[in-house]
Amino acid sequence: MDYAVQFKGLTKTFERTTALDDVTLTIGKCALVGLVGRNGSGKTTLLRHVVGQLLPTTGQAETLGQPTSSLGRDEFERIGFVPQEIRLLDWMTVDQHIRYVGGFYKRWDRERESRLRDELVLDGDTQVGALSTGDVQKLAVVLAVCHHPELLILDEPVSNLDPIARALMLQFLLEVMGEDDATIVISSHVLRDIERIVDWVVCLNHGRVMTDAALDELKERFAEWHITTHDANLPTSFKEPFVVQQEVNGREARLIVRAEGADAEAFRSTYRSELIVRPLNLEQLFPVLLVADKP
Numbered sequence: 001m002d003y004a005v006q007f008k009g010l011t012k013t014f015e016r017t018t019a020l021d022d023v024t025l026t027i028g029k030c031a032l033v034g035l036v037g038r039n040g041s042g043k044t045t046l047l048r049h050v051v052g053q054l055l056p057t058t059g060q061a062e063t064l065g066q067p068t069s070s071l072g073r074d075e076f077e078r079i080g081f082v083p084q085e086i087r088l089l090d091w092m093t094v095d096q097h098i099r100y101v102g103g104f105y106k107r108w109d110r111e112r113e114s115r116l117r118d119e120l121v122l123d124g125d126t127q128v129g130a131l132s133t134g135d136v137q138k139l140a141v142v143l144a145v146c147h148h149p150e151l152l153i154l155d156e157p158v159s160n161l162d163p164i165a166r167a168l169m170l171q172f173l174l175e176v177m178g179e180d181d182a183t184i185v186i187s188s189h190v191l192r193d194i195e196r197i198v199d200w201v202v203c204l205n206h207g208r209v210m211t212d213a214a215l216d217e218l219k220e221r222f223a224e225w226h227i228t229t230h231d232a233n234l235p236t237s238f239k240e241p242f243v244v245q246q247e248v249n250g251r252e253a254r255l256i257v258r259a260e261g262a263d264a265e266a267f268r269s270t271y272r273s274e275l276i277v278r279p280l281n282l283e284q285l286f287p288v289l290l291v292a293d294k295p
Contacts, residue, residue, distance in 0.1 A: 004029050004151050004183040005050050010059035012045055012207075019045040021207040022059070027185060027200075032177055034198035034215070035187040036286065042207040043187045044084050047155050050185070051081050064151060077105060080149030082140045082157045084187075090129030094139060097128055098146075105147035113146045119168050133160040141169065145176055152176065154186040158193060166190075170197050195282040203289040211289040215282065220259060222288055224280050227253040229273040240267070244288055256280070256288060 005027040012020040020042050027033055037043050048054040049061050052068040061068040064075050071079075089097055102108040117124065120138040131139065137160050145152060152173075158166045174197055176182055188194050194201075201218060203211035211218070222244065227234060233250050245256040268275045 002029060003027060004031070004064060005185070006060075006062045007046075007049070007056075008060040010049065010056045010061055012042075012049065012054060013057045019207050020049070020056075023207070023209055025202065025209055025212060027183060027202075029183055030177070030181050031183050031200050032198045033183075033185045033200045033202055034194040034282075035185055035202050035204070036191065036194065036282075036289065037204035038290070041204040043204055044155055045207075046204065047081075047153050047185065047187060048083075050151075050153055051079060077107070077147065078150040080144035080147070080152040082137070082144045082154045084155040086136050086140045088128050088136065088139065090127070092128050093124065094122060094126050094128060094131070095124035097139065098124070098142060101143045102146065107147050109146050109148060112148075113142060116142050116145070116172060119172065120165060134162065134165065137161060138165065138169075141172075145172075148180050148182075150180070150182055152182050152184045154184065154188075156188055157186065158188065158190065166193060173197060191283040191286060192281070201282070201289065203286075205290045210291060218285055218289070219279055222280055222285060223257055223259055223262070224278045224284065225253075225255040225257055225262075225264070225267075226276040226278065227255065227267075227271065227273050229271060231272055234271060234273070256284075 003026050007023050007025045010020055010023040011018065023046065035043050045054060049056065049068060050063055052071040055069050063071060064078055066075055092100065098113060122135060122138050122142065137157060141157055158169050161169060170193055173184060177184055186194060186198065199215055201211060201213060201215050202209060229251050234248055234253050236248055238246055238255065242258045242260065242262040243255050244258055247254045264275055264277060
């Protein structure tokens with residue numbers, strides 16, 4: 001088995017709503033995957049299928065080589081999960097909660113636990129119910145990673161953290177992957193954070209997989225062109241097939257282009273313009289990824 005997660009034709013419906021629509025997706029071992037998409041695109045539903053909290057209406061779902069309908073203790077020993085809606089035992093202290101959860105795992109690492117708690121400034125004597133939203137997220141991550149999971153699923157794990165804590169958390173995730181050869185799937189709206197650590201991007205839109213590709217490949221596949229001309233106004237719209245998106249304002253334009261077939265020198269000559277080519281970051285790529293993308 002060379003994959004951690006595999007979906008084949010997975011569809012999930014809730015009454016009249018289709019949350020996931022014919023999703024076929026393979027997540028390889030030791031991958032660091034960023035799951036992106038608009039609100040309501042199906043990201044959380046997909047992640048809940050990975051850990052067996054939801055089962056397909058139709059299609060197949062496997063995690064760590066097992067159908068998700070039959071995941072058992074052995075598989076859960078190898079999985080860490082931080083859900084978007086975190087439910088903890090409010091009446092326990094942080095220390096008590098960690099000891100309680102850690103008791104279920106054979107490989108609980110007290111040294112990793114202590115290191116992460118110190119880095120995230122998580123007070124063990126505080127009652128869980130009194131924690132801030134950000135500290136609840138910190139605790140959830142501690143509970144998810146200290147048993148050295150082979151597969152780590154993170155649904156918006158840093159959304160309520162301050163910038164310093166976010167940076168520490170992301171750095172720790174990279175360390176986890178290096179130490180454990182783990183597969184990590186992280187969903188986040190903070191695309192700049194995702195871009196710092198992932199090597200693969202899956203984009204959902206309306207429950208369908210629109211993009212499934214290496215981040216470096218996507219950055220090579222698209223570029224931003226800034227066009228200026230001094231002779232006359234540019235066309236109100238460019239018809240070249242490699243132009244994916246465009247904003248035209250008189251003698252200036254900003255184009256998102258597909259690199260394949262995009263000849264910058266010929267374009268300069270045709271429109272007698274100055275052209276600056278710039279790479280795109282993930283945030284700039286995001287609107288392009290929302291449509292079915294073919295290399």
